[in-house]
Amino acid sequence: MARAVRIVDIEERENRVFPREDLFDNAGHSLVLPETRTLAAVELKDVLDGVSLRTLGLIGYLPLTSDIVLNLRPKFPLANLWRMLAVADESYDRVLPVLRSYERTNASAPHQLLARSFCHYLRSIMDFGLARGYYRMPYTGFYKPRIDFGRTVSRHLSRGDDLTISGDVFTFSAHLSVNAVLKSACLAFLRLVPRAPKWTAERKLLLEALNALHRVVSEPMRFGDEALADTAPRWVREQYRGALSVYAMLLGYTQIGFGYDAQGSEMPSFLFSLDNIFESYVRNTFRDALRDKKIAVLDGNKPKHHGKLFLDNNQFPTKPDLIFRKDKVVIGLGEVKYKPQIEEKDRYQVLSHVLAAGCKVGVWISPAAAGKPGELRYVGSVSTGAKFYHYQLDIGGDLDVTSAAMVKQVTALLPV
Incomplete structure (x- = not known):
């Protein structure tokens, strides 16, 4: 037991x-x-x-x-986590080989999370083999049992054709309704999977499945079609049920939240790093908001955006989380920290980056304490004239509203 x-x-x-x-x-x-x-x-x-x-x-x-x-x-509302994941550049590659039950709620899961989940089940289906079975199909031609006498008389004998018969035959193949819906799901997720190197295995898996299903005519999924999994063989039934359930989530027939619920929707277990999610969310929020102002928001952690700490060598590259650049000139730098307080090493990090870049604005961005509103606080200035600020983002309230306020106040600091 x-x-x-x-x-x-x-x-x-x-x-x-x-x-x-x-x-x-x-x-x-x-x-x-x-x-x-x-x-x-x-x-x-x-x-x-x-x-x-x-x-x-x-x-x-x-x-x-x-x-x-x-x-x-997380310490903030789970609905805001879903929102962050939808905006952040999360690859969903930290997936565990265990299943968990997600709560049912009025929320839409990020599509790439669903894509990873669908491929988890699809991989098992391809390993076990696609469901195959007998299905009835109409036949017209020379004699084969079993004859449908009514159709044969009306279509052939009544017209003087004594050799041709009409009837039904049973064929054993993958032409099943459950596979038709599975093919439709593969096509839908293939359009969602990014072309990034981290998703190469998933793209190959979806293409392999579509190749195996190339003779099957795809059918759109209707509400309740998850029950088609019960028609699959027992050894692959649970995998089909999981794949079709995830496809139903993508279509909006079933909605889930991140919380645990023993009676909820079952999917693979994902682990998320809040440090990475918060940083990526803040960067993409600025990037989307400042695109119309012709201000680029770059990720300094990528090698192509590294700066130089010293003028005469590249021994210590600078890697700011946020680089605000206009007309190829750096106008501000920022560091995003998912922590309650900015530490001394964090202050020295931004200070050195701003001095090395020769810009006039440096800003720290971190979450506000629970129950406190977001606010911008002036920290100080240095001899070069550069000024430093700390913005605390409220992630416990309406995230879209508080993020818009963050963008407005921080953008006002930039010399544009």
Whole structure:
């Protein structure tokens, strides 16, 4: 009999004390799964009354031991997480080989998350083999059992044709309704999958599936067509059900949220780094808003956008998170930090980047504390005339409204 798994709800960067027997066996060996240790998603410390576990910057559904699963949640509303994922350049490549149940809510999941999930099920379908079965098809020609006498008389004998018959034959092939809908799903997701190198395997998988289904005529999915999975063979039925369920989410027939719900919609488990998501969200928000003003917002972490810390060598490149550039001139730099407070090393980082670039504005952007509105605060200036600011973005309220306010106030600082 399988042991029940305990789901522990815990927020990002939260400390929780577990009894030692939960995380170590009688011989003192760790029960934490090796894959979880490799992810560096948690930090363990021995304390007086047990083992203190601190979650790091990842959120998602994370198996800790064979008996305990952590449901890592952000501190801000889950609806805002969906919004951030839709805007951020998230590749959804941190996917675990376990399934979890997502809550059903009035929200639309990011399409690339659904694409990864669909390919998870499609890969298993291709490994097991496409569903095949017998289906009836009309036949007209020389004698074959079984004859449909009514059609044969009306179409052939009544016209003096004694050799031709009409009837139905049963053919064993992949021409099934469930495969017709699966082909439609493959075509839909192929249009959504980016052409980036990280998605090469998914594109090849979708093309391989379409090649195997090339004789099957695609059919659009209708509400409730997930039940077609029940017509597939037992050994591949769950994979078909998962693939069609994800396709239904893409079409809006089923909507999900990021929270855990034992009776929710089942999909693969994804882990997300809030540091990367927040940085990418802020950058893309500025990029979209400033495009009409002819201001480019670049990612300084990419090698082609690296700057030089010193004038006479490239030994220490600068890598600002935000580079505001107009007419090929850098007019401002920014650092995005998903942390409650800006530390001393963060201040020196922006200071050195601004001095090296010779621009006049440097800004730190971080989340506002829970319950506090977003605000822009002046930090100070240096001898070159450069001024520095700190903007705290409210990610607990209406994200579109607070993001628009951030763009307006920070853009007003730029010398354009």
